[in-house]
Amino acid sequence: MTSPIRVLLVDDQELIRVGFRMVLEAEPDIAVVGEASDGRQAVARAAALEPDVVLMDIRMPGLDGIAATETIVRERPLTRVLVLTTFDLDEYAFGAIRAGASGFLLKDAQRHEMISALRAVHRGDAVLAPRVTRMLLEHVAPRLGASSAGPDSADAARVADLTDREHDVFLAIGRGLTNAEIARTLYVGESTVKTHVGRVLAKLEARDRIHAVILAHRLGLVPDDPAGGSRAQA
Incomplete structure (x- = not known):
């Protein structure tokens, strides 16, 4: 039997973490192995729990999601980071992509979109929804050297x-x-x-x-x- 995808949830809002946990744990091939409410906790728990995928919020108190992503990707190159962001893809999320995140997941994503995104990232694919791609080109490309x-x-x-x-x-x-x-x-x-x-x-x-x-x-x-x-x- 294939091992489930091990997910670490990172968000400073407990209700969001609870909602994501309920959605993800309903899937037989996904297991939420832990939660973190800020970047420092995320780095520590990623090291301790060795998740396959980190679902990472960006704007958090203390160490933000960008710095946490950079540290996790550097210390655990096999762990994928999927960034949680708002529709307008704020500049913080762009920083997370530069830091090594594997893609964006919009906070208003549908249940099936979240599950598909996690599975795709776990397989090694980058996740770019159509509406994300356009904004990525408009706003991220200049920051990446275009x-x-x-x-x-x-x-x-x-x-x-x-x-x-x-x-x-x-x-x-x-x-x-x-x-x-x-x-x-x-x-x-x-x-x-x-x-x-x-x-x-x-x-x-x-x-x-x-x-x-x-x-x-x-x-x-x-x-x-x-x-x-x-x-x-x-």
């Missing part, structure tokens, strides 16, 4: 170095597809997709899938309008 003049020649050169199959995988990542969805689209095995994704990120010198999404949009290879192709991870 220029108003568009991508530089080095970006284009690295993309040109991709093989045809790697280019297909890159475009699929840019559209927000998970590894499983890419496998179905390209008629290959999921393990093959994982290998291609690793090579794509290495060749593009992208830290993670989120940076690859930004680059694909900056290069104009996929539509900026979520309705035109970007989808939520599932």
